[in-house]
Amino acid sequence: MEKELTHFDQKGNAVMVDVSEKKITSRTAVAKGTICVNRKIMEAVTGHSVKKGDVLGVARVAGIMGVKQTSSLIPLCHPISVTKCSVDFEIDEAAGEITAFCMVKTDGKTGVEMEALTGVQVTLLTIYDMCKAIDKGMVMKDIHLVSKSGGKSGDFTYEG
Numbered sequence: 001m002e003k004e005l006t007h008f009d010q011k012g013n014a015v016m017v018d019v020s021e022k023k024i025t026s027r028t029a030v031a032k033g034t035i036c037v038n039r040k041i042m043e044a045v046t047g048h049s050v051k052k053g054d055v056l057g058v059a060r061v062a063g064i065m066g067v068k069q070t071s072s073l074i075p076l077c078h079p080i081s082v083t084k085c086s087v088d089f090e091i092d093e094a095a096g097e098i099t100a101f102c103m104v105k106t107d108g109k110t111g112v113e114m115e116a117l118t119g120v121q122v123t124l125l126t127i128y129d130m131c132k133a134i135d136k137g138m139v140m141k142d143i144h145l146v147s148k149s150g151g152k153s154g155d156f157t158y159e160g
Contacts (some may be wrong), residue, residue: 016076026150030112033120034097037098037154039096040134049154059100059124062122063123100124113148
C-alpha cells in the first residue's frame with residue numbers, strides 16, 4: 001500500500017494537515033547529527049577555550065530554542081506544546097566528531113519529529129558558528145530521525 005502525501009490537497013496545493021479529529025497521545029522523537037571538526041577545534045571545545053564561550057552549553061540551549069521555534073521555520077508544521085526537550089552530546093576526539101542528540105516529548109495530536117530534527121540542526125549550526133573563527137571547514141552529516149513513538153503511524157526506529 002502506497003502512503004499518501006498529507007500536505008497536499010486534491011488540486012496539489014500545499015495545506016496544513018487537519019489534526020482536529022486525532023486523539024491526544026504521548027509522542028516522543030529522537031534525532032541525531034554529527035559535526036566533523038579538526039583537531040584544533042576539538043581541543044578548543046573540550047578544553048573550554050573558545051573565545052565565544054562554552055560551545056556545547058550554548059549549542060544545547062540553541063537546540064532547545066530551535067525546537068520551540070520549529071513551527072515558525074517549517075511552513076506546514078503545527079505549533080505544539082513541548083513537554084520535555086533535551087540535547088546531549090557524544091564526542092569522539094580521535095575521529096574529530098561531535099554528535100548531538102535531541103529528544104522531544106509532547107502530549108498532543110501531532111508528532112515531534114520535525115522539532116527533534118530542527119533541534120539537532122540548530123545545535124550543530126551553533127557549534128559551527130562558535131568555532132568558525134578557528135576553521136570554516138567543518139562538515140555536518142548524518143542528520144536523521146533515530147526513533148519516534150506514539151501517534152497513528154506507530155513507532156519508528158532508524159535501521160540505516
